[in-house]
Each structure stands twice: as structure tokens, then as C-alpha cells.
Amino acid sequence: MISLVKKLGAWGAVLPLLGYCAIALGLPIWAILWDGLHLTNPQNTSETTGSLTLANLTTSWHGIYLKGLETSLRLSLFTAIISALVGLFAAYAIAQSKGRYFKQAVLTASGVLANFGGIPLAFCFIATIGTGGVFLSWIQSVWPSFALDTFSGVAVVYPYFLIPLMVLTTLPALDGLREQWKEASANLGGTSWQYWRHIGGPLLFPAALGGFVLCFGSSFAAYATAKALTDGTVPLVTTQIASILSGNVIAGENDLGMALAFNTVIVCGVMMAVYLPLRKRSAKWLES
Amino acid sequence: MHRITKLACAAAAVTLAASACSSNSSTTSSGSGSTNWATVTSASAGGGMTALIAAAKAEGSLNVIALPPTWANYGTLMAEFKAKYGITVNDANPNGSSGDEINAIEHDKGLATAPDVVDVGNSHALPNTNLFSDYEVSTWANIPAGLKDANGSWYGDYGGYISIGCVAAKVAPAPCPTTFAELLDSSYTADYKGKVSLDGDPTSANAAFSGVWAAALASGGSLSNIQPGISYFGKLKSNGEFNATGDTESTIEAGSTDITIDWEYLNSQYASDLKSKGITMSVAIPTDGLYSAYYDQAISKYAPHPAAARLWEEFLYSAEGQNGFMGGYARPVEFAAMQSAGTLDATDEKLLPTVSGSVSYPTESELTTAQNAVTSGWATALG
Amino acid sequence: MRSASISASHSPAAAPVGARRPKRRGLDLSRVRWWRVAVLGVLGIYFVVPLAATFWFTFYTPGTHQFSLSPYGQIFSAKGFGTSVLLTFKVAVLTIVILYALLIPAMIAVQLRLPKLKPLLESLAMVPLVLSPVALVVGVQTVLGWGTNGNPGTPLFQLAVDLQNGNFPLILPIIYVVIALPFAYRSLDAQLRSVDLKTLVEASRGLGASWPVTIWRAVLPNLRTGLLSGAILTLALVFGEYTISSILQFLPFSVWIVQDSQGATSGQLAPAVSLLSLLLSWAVLFLVSFLGGRRAAGSNRSS
Numbered sequence: 001m002i003s004l005v006k007k008l009g010a011w012g013a014v015l016p017l018l019g020y021c022a023i024a025l026g027l028p029i030w031a032i033l034w035d036g037l038h039l040t041n042p043q044n045t046s047e048t049t050g051s052l053t054l055a056n057l058t059t060s061w062h063g064i065y066l067k068g069l070e071t072s073l074r075l076s077l078f079t080a081i082i083s084a085l086v087g088l089f090a091a092y093a094i095a096q097s098k099g100r101y102f103k104q105a106v107l108t109a110s111g112v113l114a115n116f117g118g119i120p121l122a123f124c125f126i127a128t129i130g131t132g133g134v135f136l137s138w139i140q141s142v143w144p145s146f147a148l149d150t151f152s153g154v155a156v157v158y159p160y161f162l163i164p165l166m167v168l169t170t171l172p173a174l175d176g177l178r179e180q181w182k183e184a185s186a187n188l189g190g191t192s193w194q195y196w197r198h199i200g201g202p203l204l205f206p207a208a209l210g211g212f213v214l215c216f217g218s219s220f221a222a223y224a225t226a227k228a229l230t231d232g233t234v235p236l237v238t239t240q241i242a243s244i245l246s247g248n249v250i251a252g253e254n255d256l257g258m259a260l261a262f263n264t265v266i267v268c269g270v271m272m273a274v275y276l277p278l279r280k281r282s283a284k285w286l287e288s
Numbered sequence: 289m290h291r292i293t294k295l296a297c298a299a300a301a302v303t304l305a306a307s308a309c310s311s312n313s314s315t316t317s318s319g320s321g322s323t324n325w326a327t328v329t330s331a332s333a334g335g336g337m338t339a340l341i342a343a344a345k346a347e348g349s350l351n352v353i354a355l356p357p358t359w360a361n362y363g364t365l366m367a368e369f370k371a372k373y374g375i376t377v378n379d380a381n382p383n384g385s386s387g388d389e390i391n392a393i394e395h396d397k398g399l400a401t402a403p404d405v406v407d408v409g410n411s412h413a414l415p416n417t418n419l420f421s422d423y424e425v426s427t428w429a430n431i432p433a434g435l436k437d438a439n440g441s442w443y444g445d446y447g448g449y450i451s452i453g454c455v456a457a458k459v460a461p462a463p464c465p466t467t468f469a470e471l472l473d474s475s476y477t478a479d480y481k482g483k484v485s486l487d488g489d490p491t492s493a494n495a496a497f498s499g500v501w502a503a504a505l506a507s508g509g510s511l512s513n514i515q516p517g518i519s520y521f522g523k524l525k526s527n528g529e530f531n532a533t534g535d536t537e538s539t540i541e542a543g544s545t546d547i548t549i550d551w552e553y554l555n556s557q558y559a560s561d562l563k564s565k566g567i568t569m570s571v572a573i574p575t576d577g578l579y580s581a582y583y584d585q586a587i588s589k590y591a592p593h594p595a596a597a598r599l600w601e602e603f604l605y606s607a608e609g610q611n612g613f614m615g616g617y618a619r620p621v622e623f624a625a626m627q628s629a630g631t632l633d634a635t636d637e638k639l640l641p642t643v644s645g646s647v648s649y650p651t652e653s654e655l656t657t658a659q660n661a662v663t664s665g666w667a668t669a670l671g
Numbered sequence: 672m673r674s675a676s677i678s679a680s681h682s683p684a685a686a687p688v689g690a691r692r693p694k695r696r697g698l699d700l701s702r703v704r705w706w707r708v709a710v711l712g713v714l715g716i717y718f719v720v721p722l723a724a725t726f727w728f729t730f731y732t733p734g735t736h737q738f739s740l741s742p743y744g745q746i747f748s749a750k751g752f753g754t755s756v757l758l759t760f761k762v763a764v765l766t767i768v769i770l771y772a773l774l775i776p777a778m779i780a781v782q783l784r785l786p787k788l789k790p791l792l793e794s795l796a797m798v799p800l801v802l803s804p805v806a807l808v809v810g811v812q813t814v815l816g817w818g819t820n821g822n823p824g825t826p827l828f829q830l831a832v833d834l835q836n837g838n839f840p841l842i843l844p845i846i847y848v849v850i851a852l853p854f855a856y857r858s859l860d861a862q863l864r865s866v867d868l869k870t871l872v873e874a875s876r877g878l879g880a881s882w883p884v885t886i887w888r889a890v891l892p893n894l895r896t897g898l899l900s901g902a903i904l905t906l907a908l909v910f911g912e913y914t915i916s917s918i919l920q921f922l923p924f925s926v927w928i929v930q931d932s933q934g935a936t937s938g939q940l941a942p943a944v945s946l947l948s949l950l951l952s953w954a955v956l957f958l959v960s961f962l963g964g965r966r967a968a969g970s971n972r973s974s
Contacts, residue, residue, distance in 0.1 A: 010784035013776035028810030093707040108956040111903035115911035120945030124721035131482040132543030149532035169857045172896040176865030207861035217800030231532040232489030235667035243492035251412045261806030268801040380920035395812040398819040541938035566734020
């Protein structure tokens with residue numbers, strides 16, 4: 001049993017982080033929840049401004065908003081899975097290479113590209129495979145119904161910042177896989193498959209899972225790129241939030257926007273509920 | 289590790305020290321003398337234009353928000369204002385939206401960087417009169433009655449009609465469309481394929497929302513029924529003609545959006561810019577779907593520079609300011625009055641596309657109904 | 672599924688221990704190399720072609736058959752370039768410092784002593800990720816408004832004002848720490864697992880080192896790749912972040928660049944500007960990683 005002093009010391013190391021998050025993250029989320037649960041724009045005389053209400057939350061779970069949430073989830077899951085797989089393999093390929101400058105260049109380029117998005121990224125793809133784009137005909141020769149301003153179009157663009165993100169977060173773990181372990185395994189008569197099954201896989205899986213989760217979250221929160229590409233024809237909860245809170249058409253519905261934002265926090269909670277048990281099992285795999 | 293950490297610690301220390309030492313004036317600057325310009329409702333009530341100019345100069349700067357320099361010639365107008373009165377114009381968040389402007393008024397009270405004046409669409413001006421200060425410019429009578437608030441809370445400044453811009457060379461052999469009906473003409477469908485665009489998402493961009501409304505008016509809808517407009521674009525999409533990429537000058541130049549349904553002042557600005565790139569773009573106002581909207585000026589109730597704010601309004605509504613808008617291809621709100629008085633800039637006037645027919649403007653409730661219809665119907669009709 | 676796709680690239684040929692080993696490894700490696708080249712090649716095309724197409728668009732005007740790099744030259748000479756880059760850099764450095772000062776002790780403590788807190792930490796590192804930046808910034812505006820909507824004399828008011836000082840808005844690093852938290856956490860977490868923290872710390876403490884020295888000299892050098900990639904991600908994040916800083920009306924590099932390209936009468940300027948900002952960010956990051964990388968050669972022996 002760890003002594004009380006040691007435990008207190010450990011808590012002392014953790015409390016600054018928790019305190020900081022409570023203020024810098026907790027306060028804005030509190031403000032979001034508060035706004036979501038109160039009326040700012042009463043639609044009929046029986047309601048008064050500022051009264052407590054569930055109306056915003058219920059609206060956000062129906063109709064076009066529900067569709068937006070569903071499409072967002074579908075898009076995020078799909079792009080996250082693809083980017084995680086490709087990114088993992090790319091990170092493996094990069095970790096294997098010997099050139100130090102090459103690795104640094106790729107690492108830093110990944111950092112920059114992982115944050116590249118919005119209208120500039122949309123324009124890069126419009127210039128390439130949008131209508132009038134140079135390479136559109138090439139793509140359409142293998143994929144006749146492809147169009148950039150659809151769900152598939154957005155799904156083609158998102159990995160542009162998701163794959164670098166995956167590379168960046170799994171490269172440290174892949175770097176940690178020492179080449180000696182592979183040789184040792186081969187020396188003992190193990191095949192590659194066995195190496196990955198018993199050594200490499202368990203070590204890599206938590207980092208890969210974490211990277212996937214990061215990709216999913218990043219994909220879910222993105223909105224400017226999809227907005228520029230699809231004019232709202234692909235409903236996403238994040239573009240809906242932006243239209244309400246920071247748009248030129250809808251006014252006075254900030255409470256609904258905040259309710260939608262709170263839904264994203266709920267999504268996060270659900271994801272955690274799925275992810276944490278998975279991670280526990282992966283830890284057990286390592287011990288087995 | 290040492291060198292990096294030394295650098296980091298030094299940088300952190302410097303920045304923390306800098307932020308601690310820098311002072312920030314947060315009190316609102318009061319006007320000179322005894323006039324509290326924050327409550328003055330007209331120049332004459334405050335002691336005349338000379339007093340206003342003196343008070344504004346004393347304040348020294350003006351905070352505007354969300355004014356792109358190439359939108360309705362705002363860049364030139366801000367520069368002219370500065371040159372004329374020596375007052376610095378701080379343009380925050382130039383790509384911001386009307387929603388950002390209202391948010392800024394609500395949340396930035398007490399900050400020296402709070403916005404003094406805003407330029408918002410009707411959808412954001414009408415419901416937020418409690419955030420604005422009443423003020424009537426000297427040329428108040430020249431503003432048409434339907435385009436200003438009776439109490440002086442907000443007032444239209446410039447506007448335009450929804451137009452159809454078109455790069456003739458790219459849609460040939462089909463002609464450039466001049467009506468909404470032409471866009472659905474089956475003989476031109478192949479030529480228009482993938483080329484028709486709006487200026488963004490109708491639930492978020494005013495120009496796109498207005499484009500849908502103009503299409504509604506052309507398809508049997510009215511100011512109280514925007515649904516035919518949504519169906520119109522649904523049909524365009526199923527024909528393969530609609531390109532959901534929002535049009536910008538870059539996308540037109542890249543050849544992605546050759547037909548743009550947008551405000552006439554934006555299309556005309558693009559046309560004039562693209563001429564030097566060897567691209568000829570025409571701008572036509574559709575005869576079957578006449579929709580126009582004016583943006584509104586308003587002074588924030590919590591403006592840190594109330595005198596400068598009022599001087600800015602006086603400037604925008606003078607002949608100089610109104611002609612300035614026209615230089616950016618927008619229709620100044622005092623157009624009719626200036627035409628009779630002969631103060632319109634003749635050269636700029638000729639640049640405006642011809643319009644035949646009259647328009648009326650939607651009421652606040654009609655706006656809300658239309659917004660709700662578009663929010664729930666757009667993605668379903670076009671998804 | 673994942674291991675299957677990776678192991679497909681390895682030849683599963685069994686061989687007796689000893690004699691044939693070098694040959695199998697030779698075969699193994701060349702097949703892997705082929706796969707690596709193919710995947711990296713395809714990815715290279717995916718990432719480079721859109722950038723190249725955009726560059727071509729800014730460089731060549733088909734209507735007048737002109738080639739010109741003029742959009743790029745305008746940026747450096749424009750007013751405010753240096754100020755905005757410096758501001759962004761300062762904000763980024765402060766963000767990284769605060770972030771690591773909070774994260775590293777916490778992660779070590781949780782790994783060693785408080786494993787039950789791991790799920791909480793993981794959740795904390797997830798929430799900022801999925802939260803829409805627009806909603807977050809409006810939430811922050813509301814919270815700041817609690818200060819500024821109060822009486823001008825109160826300390827809360829003054830705090831809210833100081834946080835938003837235009838010369839150095841402290842509120843920006845404060846928010847960015849929260850946003851960068853998921854990325855930095857993942858990078859560190861990925862590497863923390865592969866390091867035998869318990870043994871390291873016990874050995875170091877056993878030799879009489881105090882906690883700070885243990886962390887500084889024993890633990891951190893082993894986390895260098897994770898620390899570096901987390902720092903790079905944060906730096907890139909701050910340089911690329913636009914929504915929050917523009918709505919709060921500050922002028923870091925990303926906002927300045929949009930503002931600067933606004934006065935243009937050219938559709939080629941905006942894409943040129945974004946390409947240039949990509950390149951500049953990469954250059955800054957590369958230089959920074961170089962400084963860290965140089966140390967790697969020296970300290971590898973000590974880890």
C-alpha cells in the first residue's frame with residue numbers, strides 16, 4: 001500500500017492540471033450549458049426570456065439537427081478509420097527509415113498539415129478536383145459519380161489533415177519499437193505474424209487506439225472545410241452550430257446553438273464510454 | 289534540452305513581464321466638454337457638426353467590425369474617413385459575420401476594443417434594437433421610410449439586387465442566363481452542368497439566403513413563402529447544374545464556378561477584377577426574380593467612441609460616402625433623393641446594371657419564417 | 672485487422688533457426704521496402720498534388736498567359752507581418768510552457784501512484800477535441816463578459832480586460848492550452864507507455880536524486896520524441912488557429928494574413944497567402960525541431 005505522504009504528493013502533482021481544466025474548460029462549458037438550458041428568444045407569450053427550459057435540447061434531437069448529428073458521426077467514423085489505418089502504416093514506414101532529416105521534415109510537415117483546414121484546404125482541392133479542376137477527369141474515369149461537393153468529396157478531403165495527425169501521434173510509439181526486439185523474436189524462431197501478435201501489436205495498440213480517437217474527435221469538430229465545399233448540403237452539427245452562433249442569417253437563437261454544442265459534449269462522453277473499456281482490455285493483452 | 293528550455297523560459301518570462309507591464313485603458317473615453325455624445329440623437333442636438341467633429345477628433349479612433357475592404361468599397365471609405373478627419377479606423381475581424389458583430393456588442397462592453405458601429409443584415413438589426421443607440425443623420429429625410437427604423441435605431445446604408453454573374457466563354461454555346469427560368473431550360477442543361485453556384489450556405493450566408501429567395505420569387509413563391517426557392521435549387525441539383533461550392537473570386541478564376549448567383553455589387557467587383565486576368569464576366573439582374581436587400585448601420589449603445597461613431601455615420605450618409613458605396617457597385621440607400629438633387633456620381637451610376645420592376649422588403653416575421661424553412665429544408669432538398 | 676495488413680507485407684516463410692536467417696531477413700526487408708515505397712509514394716501524391724495545383728493557379732494566369740510570383744512578394748512587405756508573427760510565436764511558446772508544466776507532473780503522478788485517475792485524464796483530454804471552437808469561443812466570451820459587464824472598478828472587471836489586452840492577450844494561451852491538451856496528451860501518452868517509468872524513477876530516487884532532478888534528467892530525456900511531437904503540434908496549432916482569435920478580435924498571424932489578403936483585387940492572392948503561411952509555419956517548426964534534434968545526438972548516450 002502506498003503511503004499517505006506519497007499519495008498526497010501525487011495528488012499535488014495532478015491538482016494543477018485539474019484545477020486549470022476546471023476553470024479554462026469547465027467555465028466555458030458551464031456557460032454553454034447555461035445558455036442551452038435557458039431561452040434567449042421566446043417564440044410565444046407564455047415563455048419569458050431567461051427561463052429554464054428543455055426546449056432547446058429537445059429541438060436539437062429532432063429533424064435536421066438529428067440528421068446533422070448522424071451525418072457528422074458517420075463522416076467522422078469513416079474518415080477516422082481510414083486515416084488511422086493509413087496513418088499507422090505511414091508512420092511505420094517513416095519510423096523504419098534511417099534518414100534523420102527526412103524524419104524531422106516529415107514530423108514537422110505533419111504538424112503543419114494536421115492544422116491545415118478550412119477555406120484554404122477546400123480551395124486546394126477545388127483547384128485540383130473541383131469542377132474545372134485539372135484532375136477531375138482522371139478521378140472520374142475510375143469513379144464516375146464523384147463530386148467534390150458531396151459526402152464522398154468531403155470524405156476525400158478530411159484525411160488531408162487526419163493522416164498527418166495520426167502519423168504525429170503514433171510515431172513516438174513506433175519509434176519505441178526497438179529493432180532489437182524484432183531480431184530477438186526472429187532469433188527465437190518467431191514469425192513476423194507472431195512478433196506482431198505478441199509483442200508489437202500489444203505495445204502499439206493503445207497508441208494506435210488513442211490516435212484513432214484523436215482523429216475521430218478532430219474530424220467531428222471540423223466545420224470550415226465542409227462548409228466551404230458543400231454550402232450546407234451535407235448537414236453537420238458543427239456547421240449548424242457555426243451558422244447559428246456566427247452566421248449572417250439566423251439571429252437570436254444562440255440558446256439552440258449552445259444546446260447543439262452541448263450535444264457534442266455528450267457525444268464525447270459516449271465515445272469515452274466505448275473507448276475506456278477497450279483500452280483496459282488492451283492493457284490486459286499486454287500483460288498476457 | 290538545455291538550449292531549448294533556456295529559450296523557452298526566457299520567452300515565457302519576457303511575455304509574462306510584457307503582459308504585466310502593459311497598461312490597457314478600459315474606461316470609455318468621454319467627449320470633450322459637457323456633451324455626453326453617447327445619448328445624442330442627432331448632430332444638431334449635440335451642438336452642430338463642428339462640435340461633433342471636434343469631439344470625434346478628441347476621441348481619436350473608431351472601432352468598426354467585420355468590414356472586408358473589398359466589400360462595397362469599404363476599404364476606400366475607411367481610408368477617406370481617416371484622411372478627412374485624422375481618426376484611425378480599427379477594423380476587427382474583417383471576415384466576420386453579422387452574428388459576430390452582435391456577439392461582440394453583447395460581450396465586449398467596457399473594453400476599449402468594443403465595436404462602435406456595426407453593419408448588419410436586417411435579420412440581425414431588427415431583433416436587436418435594444419443594443420443600439422438612436423441617432424438620425426443630417427440627411428435622414430433622404431432615406432426611404434421602409435429602410436430605416438422609425439426611432440433611428442438602425443438605417444439602411446447600401447444594398448443591391450440578387451444578380452446572375454456569368455463567364456460567357458465557359459458556358460458557350462449556351463448564352464449567359466438572364467433569368468432564373470433560363471437556368472432550368474433543358475436545352476442548356478449540358479452546358480451549365482456543374483457551374484451554377486451560390487455564395488455559401490443559405491442558413492449562414494445572407495447572399496445565399498437571398499439568392500434562394502430570389503429564385504422563390506421567380507418560381508411562384510412570395511415574401512411569405514420561400515419553399516419554391518428551395519425546390520428550385522433542388523431541381524438544379526438533380527439536373528447536375530448546381531455546384532455546392534461557394535463562389536469566391538478565386539473559384540471563379542479557377543474555373544470552378546462559372547455562373548454565380550450573388551449580390552450584384554460582389555459580382556460586379558469580381559467582373560472588374562477579372563478583366564485584367566483575361567476573363568470576361570457579365571452581370572445581369574434576373575427579370576423574373578427581383579430580390580433586393582439593404583444592409584443596416586447601427587451605433588452600439590456601449591460604444592467606447594460615441595462621437596466618432598456618429599461622425600462616421602454622418603460621413604457614410606453624406607454625398608461623398610454614398611457615392612463611395614456606388615464606387616463599389618452597390619446602390620446607396622439615398623439613391624432616389626440624390627438622383628433628384630443631381631449629386632450622384634454620373635460615372636459610377638452608369639456601372640450599375642439596369643433594373644426593371646419594383647421590390648418590396650420582407651417584415652421581421654417573414655424573415656424568421658423563411659429562415660426556419662431554409663434551415664429545415666435545405667439539406668433535405670439538396671442532400 | 673491492423674496487424675494482418677502490416678504482416679501481409681512480411682513473408683511468413685518459416686525457417687530453421689540459424690543457417691537461413693540472413694537470407695530470410697534480406698527477403699523480408701526488400702518486400703517491406705517495396706510496400707513502404709508504394710504507400711509513401713501514393714501518400715506523397717495525395718499530399719503534394721493539391722498544393723502543386725494551387726501553386727500553379729497562383730503562378731500562371733491562363734487568360735493572359737502570364738507567369739508571375741507577385742502575390743508572394745506582397746506579404747513580407749505588408750504592414751504588420753513581423754508583429755503578427757512575433758505575437759503568434761510568443762503565444763505559442765507560452766502555451767507550450769504552461770501545457771507541459773501542467774501535463775508532465777500529472778501524467779507521471781497518475782502513471783506511478785494514481786492509476787485510478789487515468790480514465791479521468793483520458794476524458795479530460797478528449798472533451799476539448801470534440802467541442803466546436805465556435806461554441807467554445809462564445810462560451811469564453813460569455814465568461815469574460817461576466818467580468819466586463821460588471822462594474823468597472825471591480826478586480827474581476829480588470830482581470831477580464833487584462834486578459835484581452837491587444838498587445839499580449841493572455842486569454843489566448845489560456846484557451847490554447849485547453850485545445851492543445853488532447854494532442855500533447857496523446858503524444859506523451861504514446862511514449863510514456865514504452866518507457867519503464869517505475870524502474871527509472873526508482874533507480875534515480877534510489878541514487879538520491881530529488882524529484883525535480885529525477886524528472887529532468889531521467890524521465891524527460893526518454894520522452895523526447897513525444898515531447899517534441901507534442902510541442903510541434905501545439906506550435907502548428909497556434910499558428911493555424913483562426914476562429915477563436917478572429918472572433919475575439921486579436922491579430923495573430925493567421926488572422927493578419929486573411930486581413931492582408933482582403934485588400935487584394937486578385938483571386939490568386941488568397942491561395943498564395945495560405946500556401947506561403949504553410950511554408951513559413953513549416954520552416955519555423957523545422958528550425959525548432961532542429962534545435963531539439965541536435966540535443967538528441969548528445970543525450971542519447973545518457974538515456
